[in-house]
Amino acid sequence: MTSIDVHELTKDYGATRAVDRLAFQVRPGRVTGFLGPNGAGKSTTMRLVLGLDRPTSGTATIGGQPYAALTDPLRRVGALLDPQAAHGARTARNHLLALAASNGLGATRVEEVLEETGLGKVGGRRIKTFSLGMRQRLGIATALLGDPEVIMLDEPSNGLDPEGIVWIRELLKRLAREGRTVLVSSHLMNETSSFADHLIVLGRGRLLADLPMREFLDSRGRTRVRIRTTESARLGALLRREGYRAAQSEDARWTVDEVTAEEIGAMAAREGIPVVELTDERPTLEQAYLALTADTTEFASAARTPALSSSTNGQEA
Numbered sequence: 001m002t003s004i005d006v007h008e009l010t011k012d013y014g015a016t017r018a019v020d021r022l023a024f025q026v027r028p029g030r031v032t033g034f035l036g037p038n039g040a041g042k043s044t045t046m047r048l049v050l051g052l053d054r055p056t057s058g059t060a061t062i063g064g065q066p067y068a069a070l071t072d073p074l075r076r077v078g079a080l081l082d083p084q085a086a087h088g089a090r091t092a093r094n095h096l097l098a099l100a101a102s103n104g105l106g107a108t109r110v111e112e113v114l115e116e117t118g119l120g121k122v123g124g125r126r127i128k129t130f131s132l133g134m135r136q137r138l139g140i141a142t143a144l145l146g147d148p149e150v151i152m153l154d155e156p157s158n159g160l161d162p163e164g165i166v167w168i169r170e171l172l173k174r175l176a177r178e179g180r181t182v183l184v185s186s187h188l189m190n191e192t193s194s195f196a197d198h199l200i201v202l203g204r205g206r207l208l209a210d211l212p213m214r215e216f217l218d219s220r221g222r223t224r225v226r227i228r229t230t231e232s233a234r235l236g237a238l239l240r241r242e243g244y245r246a247a248q249s250e251d252a253r254w255t256v257d258e259v260t261a262e263e264i265g266a267m268a269a270r271e272g273i274p275v276v277e278l279t280d281e282r283p284t285l286e287q288a289y290l291a292l293t294a295d296t297t298e299f300a301s302a303a304r305t306p307a308l309s310s311s312t313n314g315q316e317a
């Protein structure tokens with residue numbers, strides 16, 4: 001099984017430190033979401049792993065070897081960095097056939113990836129006539145061409161329509177189930193939470209978090225309960241009396257902080273208050289992410305107020 005290992009990785013562009021003593025491992029068999037504000041260093045890190053740029057110091061290896069030392073790199077690692085990179089005058093099929101031929105792969109594999117990415121019917125069209133979503137699919141087809149163990153995708157959902165977004169989600173999960181190492185950067189938090197098992201979060205080139213999605217949400221977010229009753233005033237009085245922090249919304253629902261549905265449900269039952277609706281509200285990835293990265297966002301708008309304001313320490317490298 002092949003992992004990506006980044007060790008003390010640093011990259012300076014003149015006076016700008018894009019990546020700062022970064023260390024993490026991307027393991028096989030799960031989808032790792034790669035998050036961070038604009039300019040945090042995600043693309044630079046991917047470029048360094050793929051040998052497209054040289055580190056100032058430190059190492060980035062795939063299965064213990066730098067990318068440049070891999071024999072048959074297309075069969076080991078598939079990547080989507082820039083969907084505009086393909087030559088526009090070529091057809092999608094010819095683009096893939098040329099790549100396949102120079103990497104010792106057969107034409108059958110080209111047809112397979114065209115089908116897999118939904119481009120079967122448009123393989124004969126010139127790439128310059130493709131929409132952003134179609135180019136994105138072609139980029140993914142290119143990444144999958146060599147049936148690689150390691151897959152790195154930079155913003156793969158970019159430009160995809162809703163059907164495409166569902167498709168990429170299922171594809172990523174399947175690739176991980178097959179035991180591959182899957183690293184995916186994204187700015188879409190809902191999307192990332194739908195496919196990632198593990199998260200690596202960067203801020204200003206540094207590692208802010210490296211942990212399973214579930215732990216990330218539990219450690220960063222606040223759990224709340226939403227409860228609705230036919231006796232709202234009685235419930236309100238009870239919550240106040242018991243010292244809960246609760247707020248009533250317009251539709252007669254109460255939101256109670258730092259408590260579980262079990263606890264509140266049992267209390268309401270004891271008091272004979274009928275409960276019509278009772279839900280645990282888990283923190284969203286967006287809330288947890290904004291809380292973590294609030295201090296490291298280079299281009300935040302002045303009006304931005306993170307949904308949660310817990311501190312940014314803890315996982316900091």
Ligand SMILES: Nc1ncnc2c1ncn2[C@@H]1O[C@H](COP(=O)(O)OP(=O)(O)OP(=O)(O)O)[C@@H](O)[C@H]1O
Pocket residue numbers: 013016017018036037038039040041042043044045
């Ligand atoms: N070729 C380059 N020359 C100079 N500076 C660069 C170069 N590439 C990246 N940078 C700088 O390095 C930092 C990290 O950029 P990078 O593109 O890796 O961030 P990112 O996390 O991928 O951002 P985004 O989410 O906006 O794509 C930024 O400050 C960027 O301006």
